[in-house]
Amino acid sequence: MAAEKQYNVGIIGYGLSAKVFHIPFIQLTSSLKLHSLVQRTPKPGNSAPEDYPDLKHYTAAEDVIADPDVDVVVLCTPPNTHYPLTRSALLNNKHVLVEKPFVPTSKEADELTALARQQNRVLCVYQNRRWDSDFLTVQHLLKEDKLGRIVEFETHFDRLRLTAPAKGSTWKAGLKMDEAGGVLYDLGSHLIDQVYVLFGMPDWVTGRLVHQREGRIVTGDGSEEQEPDSITAILSYKDKGLLVFVRAGVACVETRQMRFWVRGTKGSYHKSGLDPQEDHLRGGGSATDKGFGKEPEDRFGRLCVVGEDGKVEDQVCPTVEPETYLKFYDLFAKAVASGKEEDVPVPASQAAQVLRIIEAVRQSGKTGSEVAP
Template sequence: MANSKQFNVGVVGYGMSAKVFHIPFIQATPSLKLHSILQRSPKPNDSAPADYPGLQHHTSLDSLLADSALDVVVLCTTPPTHFAFASQALEAGKHVFCEKPFVPTSAEAAALADLARAKGKLLCVYQNRRWDADFATVSQLLREGTLGRVVEFETHFDRYKMEHPTNWKGTVPMEEGGGAVYDLGTHLCDQVYTLFGLPRSVYAKFVSQRQGKFYPSSDGVDPDSLTAHLYYDNGLTAIVRIGVLSVETQQPRFWIRGSKGSYTKKGLDTQEPQIKAGMAITDAKFGREGPEWAGKLALLGEGNSVSQTDLPNVEPPPTYAKIYEGFAKALASGKEEDVPVPASQACDVLRIIEAVQESGKTGREVQISS
């Protein structure tokens, strides 16, 4: 460690994930120091050494892990590499912060959790959308019981993208951590899990909206969209939807129905586009959206009358800085219980994703043991 208050952090990978979701927040966390970056093949117009000349730079994981000054490894690589890279980093005595979807299977997640404990190191998964402002608003509504007993919880990640992605999201097979369920479904399943825990069972359908084919199909199409129903013992149904051919000026995000009211929300959290547009994460506008994006809260009144009001997101909005602040706190305490998204929770989310996959392949409702 650099000193008693700062941990040296090495980032593995230098794509959008590293540039947008990790490096700005590492730099904004006082007890963390951006120490090194691994980029295998820097290019003239995409070069970590050129962008960060004062850091240590590496082109191999072996080289980065050999640095005894390094405390933490942040994995911003493709999902098929995560298990091997995280294992290697933990074996080298480094703490690990791994991008979602973590690893392809719950068995691999459990194995990494066991390895981290055996090595006395911390392992955190980057489920950043727990710190979306709209999700924080939803969490508050449910925590305060505003909607009464929730009977249906619908969560969307819809876009219009006719072009098939050429990065890992469109080239890595679903079985290896690619496709819609691992890219975006992991966020939605994690948010449902954070609110309600493990479901009793799952029923799911996959489809390639771009090709107009259901999955599985005879030509091996990899699905780009899905609808999954997660069933709970208390009668709650959570519906997870991902679509790539949604033509909307304001895409649906949440639709929650309860015994006392309902809440609808459109539009995605603003943090990612704000960072991509060059906004500093210290800007007063960061994480805040315009009033036209306020959610709609409908409440039951006397005589079964219904009133509807606009409901802006909570203030101040949480930001993705919170997950790094939480991880820094865990590093300082050395306690697994302080890790904001521990591997055990990521393992549970992967159990949901595995059930979604099994249901989509077999056409049957799949039970999940508690």
């Protein structure tokens, strides 16, 4: 039996994304081999060469992209760098995995999708929250028709963060929306991506961009230069009779923050709290730890269904067994091996559609009108 082919992976960027979400999972994926790291300015206590002395190390992205031994490039850099770096990597015949948000515009996403096809290379976007166990639970409920025809779907990423992060403390605190920065592209890309997976493209979008910390709505009168910290969007699906509410806010005082509220003709599902994988990983845990990704019973959602007697029954809805973010990397590795776009877990073409919805939210927020994406 032939040995499994291994593909050398070079990671550009050595921040939280690389350390927590990519390096550990690459090391657990048998057909991928961590080969090289790019860190622009290593320093004591934060040094890729010190942490991984057996790997190749670069201080410039162009060097790893030009390395003929590198098969796959993973971009863990700010989103305003994604387009030129992805384009360069594809032109150098690399497969590419790009952190979300993908690129600032759907036009750029379309161009990169076409280039990947031209170069016969895999181009994938890291929308890892497709593998959150609560989202998989929602998918399961819809697939099993537990809720009937869905009439309203709410998805939230709310927090209590009344103090803004200091400018320049992270890239997220410095980029404008035109650079794929801010809450709409950061948290919004997760929420809208999940909606897209479930329901596809909406017919209309209504969006409001809000400064909850300052108590004002961001509109098209010039104040859009000051980035919002919160968003609310309504996605309308005409033929489904469905309204989807997408919300991310910083002034939500709750002991259990809302995550999903799904209402259908046969039942409803209510879920609070976030998938535990990120907190586990940030806390130094590993995907190999016992119970990784499993929610405790006190965080299970509630399911209300119409019983045989016509009365509504309220019951605990156990979260499904987690596939975990390791499943994403397993699928990505298989796509690299096959070279087929249809095997890519999150194709760039889908990320382009999500960006069209995000752009419609922005346009609606500026004009106050309903926008077709």
